[in-house]
Amino acid sequence: MNLFDVPDILPEEEQTELLLAGKTRIERIVSGGQTSDWYDQAEDEWVCVLKGEGELEYADGSRQRLRAGDTAYLPAHLRHRVSYTSAPCIWLCVFRPAE
Amino acid sequence: MNLFDVPDILPEEEQTELLLAGKTRIERIVSGGQTSDWYDQAEDEWVCVLKGEGELEYADGSRQRLRAGDTAYLPAHLRHRVSYTSAPCIWLCVFRPAE
Numbered sequence: 001m002n003l004f005d006v007p008d009i010l011p012e013e014e015q016t017e018l019l020l021a022g023k024t025r026i027e028r029i030v031s032g033g034q035t036s037d038w039y040d041q042a043e044d045e046w047v048c049v050l051k052g053e054g055e056l057e058y059a060d061g062s063r064q065r066l067r068a069g070d071t072a073y074l075p076a077h078l079r080h081r082v083s084y085t086s087a088p089c090i091w092l093c094v095f096r097p098a099e
Numbered sequence: 100m101n102l103f104d105v106p107d108i109l110p111e112e113e114q115t116e117l118l119l120a121g122k123t124r125i126e127r128i129v130s131g132g133q134t135s136d137w138y139d140q141a142e143d144e145w146v147c148v149l150k151g152e153g154e155l156e157y158a159d160g161s162r163q164r165l166r167a168g169d170t171a172y173l174p175a176h177l178r179h180r181v182s183y184t185s186a187p188c189i190w191l192c193v194f195r196p197a198e
Contacts, residue, residue, distance in 0.1 A: 004168035019145050019172060024123060024195045026145055046118050046125055048102060048191075050149070050168075069103035069149075073118060092147075094193055096123040098194060 003050055006030050006088050009068050025095040031085035038081045043095040046076040052089035104148055105129050105187050124194040130184035137180045142194040144173040151188035156180050 001016065010032040021025040025043075031054065048071040056064045056072060059079040060097075065073060074080055075099035106113065109131040118125040119141060124142075128152065137158075147170040155163045158178040163171060173179055175197035 001170075002166075002168035003170065018170060019193075021143055021145075021172075021195060022198045024143075024193070026193060044120055044123075045119075067101075069101035071100075071102065071117060073120075080125075094118075094123070094125060096120060096195075099121045 001028075003028055003090065003092065006051075006090065006099065010088060023097040027091075027093045029093060031082070031089040032087040033085055034082070035084060036082040038079055040077055040079050041074070041095075042076055042098065044076050044098050046094040046096075047072050047074065048092050050090040050092055052084070052086035052092040053084070054082060054089045054091060055084035057083035073079070100127075102127055102189065102191065105189065107173040109187060120158060122196040126190075126192045126194070128190040128192060130181070130188040130190065132184055133181070134183060135181040137178055139176055139178050140173070140194075141165075141175055143175050143197050145193040145195075146171050146173065147191050149189040149191055151185035152183070153181060153185070153188045153190060154183035156182035 013034045014030040016028045049066040049068050051068050054066045107156045113129040114126045148165040150167050191193045
């Protein structure tokens with residue numbers, strides 16, 4: 001699968017597991033305007049936007065806009081939510097066990 | 100740092116550590132036509148090309164061309180080398196300990 005290939009019609013957010021090796025997991029998520037509820041994850045997550053734009057909101061109310069090529073690191077249990085996505089917004093996410 | 104921002108002048112391959120968390124390491128590598136010697140790595144590596152084109156050669160002589168958005172998984176000790184890169188070629192590499 002090519003990371004930049006996106007379905008023409010995207011009724012829901014699309015989540016694709018690219019790698020599962022031991023406890024390392026890499027996913028592509030294609031959003032189309034969706035936002036999310038709050039996450040309180042058990043894993044560390046490194047994320048970048050490959051295409052489009054997304055925005056993360058943190059528990060203190062701050063927001064981080066991510067344009068194509070921007071990255072963020074979300075240590076386990078850092079509460080966050082996706083407060084905006086363009087249509088489409090392609091995310092690449094690397095999850096690893098917290099230590 | 101934005102993953103798509105590349106120096107105008109790139110006399111050598113540029114390697115940037117984006118994340119080092121426990122034993123998980125994420126790097127951006129910007130090539131500009133360089134190729135490499137053979138690698139026999141102790142870590143597993145997942146790689147994608149974000150921009151441009153690269154080519155991997157394997158010990159059996161086969162070659163894998165990676166265009167922007169293409170990915171490859173290189174388990175530890177899978178002998179490989181970079182046999183071609185465009186100028187520039189932006190790689191995103193995720194390394195994890197072999198198990």
